[in-house]
Structure formats: structure tokens, C-alpha cells
Amino acid sequence: MRTSRRNWITALALVLMLGLGWWYRSTRPAPRAWTGGVMGTRYSVQVADPLPERRADALRRKVHGRLREIDGLMSTWNPESPLSHFNDHTATNPVSIPRELHRVVAAALETARASGGAFDPTVSPLLAAWGFGPKAEDRDPGAAELDALRARTGFERLRLLPSARLRKTHPGLQLDLGGIAKGYGADAAAAVLREGGVSDYLVEVGGEVRVRGRHSSGEPWRIGVERPGSDASGAARLQGVMQLTSGAVATSGDYRNYRLDKGGRRLPHLLDPRAGRPVRSDVAGVTVLADDAMTADAxxxxxxxxxxxxxxxxxxxxxxxALFLVRSNGVIREIPSSGFETRAAYRSPED
Structure with a gap:
């Protein structure tokens, strides 16, 4: 999977800046920290528990192996993945898929139904037509083409069946879990750490974050919310900071992954599946706080x-x-849900 929503460098830099910058304040050993590449993006792990080198190396290998396993199931870039095989199946009879893939598809469809189609894992042909994804074309589709593509997209055309089976009702339907798989990967990596006896950790996969416990400073883990845009040097800036001892965070925004149409207008990679077109609004980004990263991601x-x-x-x-960041008269306005600031212990980065 290629990263499709966030610049991993920025996400990693924010996590490291806010977390590792507190090492010197701690009397405990500095956190074990490592990074890697998988799922078409980067991931980072911090473990605040004091671990012997051999145990830390074993956990590092297990985390990487688990993420590679998930990538092998859900990648649309790998033609041999079970998901790619399902997409290549141009008939409407049921197809058996791995049970783990079946569970993630079930979660994606649950969010699609609950959101009234605002989230839809079948929009990859539309994304490609607008210039995003593994089969992207550098052009702007016309109305007739969009109508034809919409005829073979829509989560309602996907049937989740018992015994880990999946069925299309249109042979041209394509499934893409890029909007949920990185969050699932963060949860899975966190599970590896918990099963290994780790109680204080931060896991980040392509910008999706899962935390538990505290930093080695004894303070909660600090997660930055990026301010849309950059400063004069091109460096990322912080809008605010969350302080968490459990839970997960994910952000969607239009300021990293976009292209310009023929008229020079910005087209974000985020589509409204109901209209088949890139979202056009004043919303610059949305950050979600949830119990697990897969939910936050979707x-x-x-x-x-x-x-x-x-x-x-x-x-x-x-x-x-959730926290919405909205462009308003040249400034970014924050619009939080009623419990966001309290649950996230949210504050200005200067505090």
C-alpha cells in the first residue's frame, strides 16, 4: 500500500519531536525507539518500558513481521495479495478470503453504512480517474465517465458472507482498504507489544497513532495536531497538542496529498463517494480520537x-x-466535538 493521506515524514517528525524531546527530563532509561517501512509508508515505535536489548530486538522483529503480514493481505499494489485477487475476480460468485481480511472488510462496511456512504472502500476507480491511487491517470474525468464509474462503485454492491466469503454484485467493483488498513496495522502492532508484556508504548503507522501508558518521563504521550500549511522554510507547524495515556488518533486533511486540475484548483485525494468527486469545502483537516486506530482512521x-x-x-x-480545522478568512478555526478538548487534554503547543 502506498501512503495516500498523509506525509509520513511530517507525522513521524511530530511524534518524535513531542515524545523524544522529553527524554532528558526522565530518570528512567530513554524509550526504545525504532522505525521501518511497510504498507507503502513508514512506521515508528516507542517503548518506554525498560527492555533488555535481546527482548527489544525480538519485539522489533515481531512488529515488523506483523505489519508485513497485514500488507500482504490488504495491498492493492501487490498483485499477489488476497485483496488484489478479489479485485481481479470479474464475476459475481462468492470468493473465499482470509478471515483477518474478512474482519477488516466488515469494519469498513460498518463505517460505510453508519456514515451514509461518506466512507466507502469501493471508490478506487473514481480515485484513479481523478489522478490518485495505483492506477491513477493524469486528467480530469468528464460527467459521462463519472456516471459510468459510479455504476460500478458503492459499498452496497459488496456482500459480506459467512465462512469468510465476499461477493460483488457488479463484476467491475474494486475494493481498497487504504482508508482503514494503516489504522488496523497500528492496532495490530500495539497488540504485539501488549502480548510481549509491554505496558507503555506509542505506535505510529503512516500517521495513525495508538498509545498506551506513559512516556519514560512519566508524562502522558504527547501527539501533535499539524497546522495546515507550512512556515516559510517549509517546516510543519503545530496547531495543538494532545496528551494521552490510552487510545488512538488519526487525521485526514487536504494539505499534503492533492493535485491541481486543469484550471489550477486544488483537488484533494479525498473524494465524496456519494458525488464521485473530490471534496470541495473549507475543511482543511479532521483529527479523530477513538479507542482504536482502525476506527479513528475510517x-x-x-x-x-x-x-x-x-x-x-x-x-x-x-x-x-473529533476536531475540525476549517479555513476562515485566512486563518485556521478549530471546531471540536463537545468532549474532544477534555478527553484529549488538548492545549496550545506553546503551553
Whole structure:
């Protein structure tokens, strides 16, 4: 999988800056930290538990192996993955898939239904037509082409069946889990650490973050919310800081992965599946706080598509929290859900 929503360098830099910058304040050993590449992006792990070198190396290998395993199941860039085989199947009879893939597809479809289609794992042909994804074309599609593509997209055309089977109702339907798989990967890597007896960790996969416990300083893990745009030097800036001892964070935004159309207008890689077109709004980004990274990952996309009015109405009854960053008269305005600031212990980066 190639990263499709965030610049991993920025995400990693923010995590390291906010976490590793506190090492000198701690009387405990500095966290074990490592990075790697998988799923078409980068990941980073910090473990605050004091670990012998041999145990740390074993965990490092297990985390990397687990992420490679997930990539092998869900990559649309790998023609031999089970997901690619399903996409290549141009018939409507049921196809058996690995049970783990079946569970992730079930979660994606649950979010698609709950969001009224604002999140949809079948939009990859539309993304390609607008110039994004593994089969992207550098052009702007016309109305007739979009209508034809929409006829073979839509989560309603995917049937999840018992015994780990999946069926298309249109032979041209394509499934892409890029909007949920990195979050699932962060959760899976965190599970490897927990099973290895680790109680204090931070895992980040392509910008999706899962944390537990505390930094070696004794303080909560600090996660930065990036301010859309950059300073004069091109460096990322912080909008705010979350302080967490458990949970997960994901962000969707239009300021990293976009292209310009023929008229010079910015086209974000985030599509409104219901319209078949890139989202055009004043929303610059949405950060979601949830119990697990897979949920946060999918909801960040859905809320970006919905926008703050509909999005806040939708998320308020739910257990997750969200922060919308909206462009308004040349400044970024924060619009949080009612419990976001308290649950995230959110504050200005200067505090």
C-alpha cells in the first residue's frame, strides 16, 4: 500500500519531536525507539518500558513481521495479495478470503453504512480517474465517465458472507482498504507489544497513532495536531497538542496529498463517494480520537467528507471525539466535538 493521506515524514517528525524531546527530563532509561517501512509508508515505535536489548530486538522483529503480514493481505499494489485477487475476480460468485481480511472488510462496511456512504472502500476507480491511487491517470474525468464509474462503485454492491466469503454484485467493483488498513496495522502492532508484556508504548503507522501508558518521563504521550500549511522554510507547524495515556488518533486533511486540475484548483485525494468527486469545502483537516486506530482512521475520512455541521451532528452521540480545522478568512478555526478538548487534554503547543 502506498501512503495516500498523509506525509509520513511530517507525522513521524511530530511524534518524535513531542515524545523524544522529553527524554532528558526522565530518570528512567530513554524509550526504545525504532522505525521501518511497510504498507507503502513508514512506521515508528516507542517503548518506554525498560527492555533488555535481546527482548527489544525480538519485539522489533515481531512488529515488523506483523505489519508485513497485514500488507500482504490488504495491498492493492501487490498483485499477489488476497485483496488484489478479489479485485481481479470479474464475476459475481462468492470468493473465499482470509478471515483477518474478512474482519477488516466488515469494519469498513460498518463505517460505510453508519456514515451514509461518506466512507466507502469501493471508490478506487473514481480515485484513479481523478489522478490518485495505483492506477491513477493524469486528467480530469468528464460527467459521462463519472456516471459510468459510479455504476460500478458503492459499498452496497459488496456482500459480506459467512465462512469468510465476499461477493460483488457488479463484476467491475474494486475494493481498497487504504482508508482503514494503516489504522488496523497500528492496532495490530500495539497488540504485539501488549502480548510481549509491554505496558507503555506509542505506535505510529503512516500517521495513525495508538498509545498506551506513559512516556519514560512519566508524562502522558504527547501527539501533535499539524497546522495546515507550512512556515516559510517549509517546516510543519503545530496547531495543538494532545496528551494521552490510552487510545488512538488519526487525521485526514487536504494539505499534503492533492493535485491541481486543469484550471489550477486544488483537488484533494479525498473524494465524496456519494458525488464521485473530490471534496470541495473549507475543511482543511479532521483529527479523530477513538479507542482504536482502525476506527479513528475510517472516521477521519468520513468526517472530512461530511464537513463540520453534518459531521458533528453524526459524531456527538458516538463515543469518539473529533476536531475540525476549517479555513476562515485566512486563518485556521478549530471546531471540536463537545468532549474532544477534555478527553484529549488538548492545549496550545506553546503551553
Amino acid at each position: 472516521l477521519a475520512t468520513a468526517l472530512f467528507v461530511m464537513g463540520p455541521d453534518a459531521g458533528l451532528r453524526w459524531i456527538e452521540p458516538r463515543p469518539e471525539e
